[in-house]
Amino acid sequence: MLGRRKFLHNSLLGSVSALATNHEWQTGESVVGKPIVISTWNEGKPANAVAWQILQKGGRALDAVEAGVMIIEDSQNCCVGLGANPDRDGIVTLDACIMDEHFNCGAVAFLERIKHPISVARRVMEKTPHVFLVGAGAQQFAIAEGFPLEEQKLSTNAKEAYENWLKKSEYKPAVNIENRQHGPYAPLQFENGDWNHDTIGMVALDTNGNLSGSCTTSGMGFKMRGRVGDSPIIGAGLYVDNEVGAVAATGQGEDVIRICGSHTVVEFMRQGLSPEQACKKTVERIFKIKGAKAKDIQVGFIAVNKKGQVGAFALQKGFTYAVKSKDAEYLKDAKFLI
Numbered sequence: 001m002l003g004r005r006k007f008l009h010n011s012l013l014g015s016v017s018a019l020a021t022n023h024e025w026q027t028g029e030s031v032v033g034k035p036i037v038i039s040t041w042n043e044g045k046p047a048n049a050v051a052w053q054i055l056q057k058g059g060r061a062l063d064a065v066e067a068g069v070m071i072i073e074d075s076q077n078c079c080v081g082l083g084a085n086p087d088r089d090g091i092v093t094l095d096a097c098i099m100d101e102h103f104n105c106g107a108v109a110f111l112e113r114i115k116h117p118i119s120v121a122r123r124v125m126e127k128t129p130h131v132f133l134v135g136a137g138a139q140q141f142a143i144a145e146g147f148p149l150e151e152q153k154l155s156t157n158a159k160e161a162y163e164n165w166l167k168k169s170e171y172k173p174a175v176n177i178e179n180r181q182h183g184p185y186a187p188l189q190f191e192n193g194d195w196n197h198d199t200i201g202m203v204a205l206d207t208n209g210n211l212s213g214s215c216t217t218s219g220m221g222f223k224m225r226g227r228v229g230d231s232p233i234i235g236a237g238l239y240v241d242n243e244v245g246a247v248a249a250t251g252q253g254e255d256v257i258r259i260c261g262s263h264t265v266v267e268f269m270r271q272g273l274s275p276e277q278a279c280k281k282t283v284e285r286i287f288k289i290k291g292a293k294a295k296d297i298q299v300g301f302i303a304v305n306k307k308g309q310v311g312a313f314a315l316q317k318g319f320t321y322a323v324k325s326k327d328a329e330y331l332k333d334a335k336f337l338i
């Protein structure tokens, strides 16, 4: 027979492990278990709220990460989607990618006049034998799939920003321009034409323990015509390995591409690092490569692992990310290196 003390000890352990099964946690970045969603920047918060509607009903992470970023693509006067800043020729071009729990992935880049590049990326994944369509071909595919061709017209904010930019016509990536101008929580509508937020990345773990991720962007404002950054590139702007974790990147795409950023974070998690440590180690790699020039750029990563632990890390101060789970909903400043 079990003594009373031993019985208590065992039943406590029993309830803790039952809790742990449904609700994993660890110290440091909060816990959170499944389902859970994490997104980049301040816009991550409203995007997470939409994703959560799907996750909390036991829905698939893939559906959640598509729907979540779509509302940001939708907002006509925001940083992502057709309302965003154009390239240096005054044309908005969009990039996006999506990846599910089976290594299925789809991407589009240099896509014009289509409101939801993330959904076109999903169609590429689900309806073609390919992973990546670009430019006129991506647009042709979108139209064939029934996506409406929108008017070629800059939003009020983008028009003003572009006219300002034309005065000097200097392309200089700015660090955290998003938060400098809009404070700790930016609403979806901005008042001045000087915003320059470009991207939302989202990764999620669903009730069934499956991971997926999405990333959608207008790319760096006033970029060279034809320039594509990391955001639609599987392994750079986004990567999902359902045995390990899911990661999305934001910031200076060129510097994320050269180290296959999101894939690198996943590989560090595979080696046993927590999501935050894995993001940090990847940022350190970029820092090492850039040397003194690192201060001119921003790069940030968000990550979730198979247990539902989340984390983020940035090169510089000012990168925010949003988390939503059953017990937590927060927008947080990421830790940073310099």
Ligand code: SD4
Binding pocket: 197, 198, 199, 217, 218, 219, 220, 228, 229, 230, 231, 249, 250, 251, 252, 253, 254
């Ligand atoms: C790009 N990574 O096109 C994107 C930009 C970005 O917030 O993340 N901006 O390089």
